[in-house]
Amino acid sequence: MKKKKKRNSRKSLKRVTSKGIASRVGVSVMTVSRALNNRPYVGERTRRRILKVAKEFGYSPNHIARSLVMQRTETLGVVVPEISHSFFPEVIKGIEQAAYSAGYHLILTHSAEDEAREKDVISTLESKRVDGLLISTAQTVTSHKTYLDAIRMGTPIVFYDRVVTDIGASCVGINDEECCYMVTDHLAEHGYKAIAHLCGPASVSIGRDRLKGYRKSLSRRGLKLRPDLVIRSGFSEEGGYAATQTLLRLPQISRPDAIVAVNDLAAFGAMRAIAEHKLRIPEDIAIVGMGDVAMAAVVSTPLTTIQQPAFEIGKTAAETLISEVEGRTKPGKRIIIGARLAIRKSCGCS
């Protein structure tokens, strides 16, 4: 047993490897491997001795080496468009729970709503050989090539919330069209006539589908769709604020009497703009959002919105992905998570 203490590049103790344990116990690495992984074909006495030495030396199995030979990392890559949107932390929590119980880890990345950056993080995620990808698309995406490439190279994707339905990947989210129809119709039902919509980009599923739902309600209610009342706000507070400014600059006569915001954040921005114009909610303008982030219920005029079960979306998405990674199910599912209307003050319908 020649034990040369060669490289000492790191200042600290070199970590024990299975080989190190093997030589200390006087067995081969394979026996150590078997003992450490609770595999059969190891004598009970040998196993105990190995476990003892392993603990004694603070052995930590090297997942990197394991991943290399196993061709699996037991790691999921998560792409979040904007960590600050309080919807997403809740989704992440759901993802984390599902991953943790299944023994998977999470590499978290942030696209910052930027297509180029999204592409970049996906590519590094592939380099890290994650077993699968959980993606909510950035606001500025136009091409799906990055996704397609990843899938083609064997990294399954499950989209959550902002989904891409036409490339064979599974998708988990609410029924955006139906939900936006619900909120819009709630307003229409209560007599609002000039209902505006702060919409998201058409390239993003929830932007597109929610707009559809808005339109459907107007058309069913026999209300005319006024293009000047459909303004692109995007998903941010600032976007909602700016879009609403535009609406409020319309001549008094053609101003909306209600606003359907694509999400709660945009609704908050709208509320801020409305407040600055010294208008009252809902008396002068009613407003509804979608998402039901925690703040929606506690702002000065509580926001009527769609309760979107973020945790469940994350959990379901992760479970779906893991199941596909392990070959138990096939990709291409479209999973709809139930959502419901939360009626509060901002719509003035109570």
Add this chain to the structure above:
Amino acid sequence: MKKKKKRNSRKSLKRVTSKGIASRVGVSVMTVSRALNNRPYVGERTRRRILKVAKEFGYSPNHIARSLVMQRTETLGVVVPEISHSFFPEVIKGIEQAAYSAGYHLILTHSAEDEAREKDVISTLESKRVDGLLISTAQTVTSHKTYLDAIRMGTPIVFYDRVVTDIGASCVGINDEECCYMVTDHLAEHGYKAIAHLCGPASVSIGRDRLKGYRKSLSRRGLKLRPDLVIRSGFSEEGGYAATQTLLRLPQISRPDAIVAVNDLAAFGAMRAIAEHKLRIPEDIAIVGMGDVAMAAVVSTPLTTIQQPAFEIGKTAAETLISEVEGRTKPGKRIIIGARLAIRKSCGCS
């Protein structure tokens, strides 16, 4: 060149390796490695051909293999006690930004405020051979052994927000004692006499230090410290609610006229309890928090609190860790991020 197409365990295309590219281009793997990493000693023509083939085959460098030989993963492990606390997503965003610009990735884990789970995630993080650890301790931790072991095995730790100062690791956070002194003193200065404190566990730095700050203010103001007014709430809304219930069950005469909550979440819980008792804030009971989460400013009675720059804490913590990982600085720093008092309605001092 014998090319046996052996294993095809995964259904999809086998990913190209540097060897694959090498044989296609007709050079050795080393030349490929050099070309792909922009290293010298590669003919310009050869380099271009290699790059072309690499792109053509969608080559993705295998970080796993790279990490194994380099003994570095360029990955940081992040432990978050509770993802839902809106303070933490903001911290994560800061961490992510610093990590991304330095070329590091993040493995995100969740201790769920539980010591055993924290130990578990740290151990798997070590197995994944992260280059360093960013930790905010769970509420229930009592022992620091796990941290010490990690450090001893060569994985540096930087604590953020909830720190551990006595084990040689760097810490990044606000000056908790000073800040809690500030809020408490703000109340005392305005004539409140029976100031209660909803405190965190003494085993967690911010619980301990904030209690100290509270005490300091009382003692300097000549107010008696009443043990019945110091109640353990922990860091959650529910905890704040329960603790406040206890306070409100005190005989009228000994009830507090103000409450210093260990954080905003506990303060929200307190507000809920107070509202249920049909008491007014701040007329009947004033309340202040710490943290300044987004909701603090928008709840019906806006909360006076300490503005804690979460993003900056995360960014600084990550930068500090990366710098230590790369051997540019030594561990053991105590970095204080500035915070200031945000006076709003809940303290009744305006």
Add this chain to the structure above:
DNA sequence: TTGTACGCGTTATCAA
């Protein structure tokens, strides 16, 4: 400028 041999820490395979 390019290539060869070896090692990183682990698991699978097959022989002992």
Add this chain to the structure above:
DNA sequence: TTGATAACGCGTACAA
């Protein structure tokens, strides 16, 4: 029940 050997995909050291 155990062990020797060959992968896994890449980088380092040194030879050509």
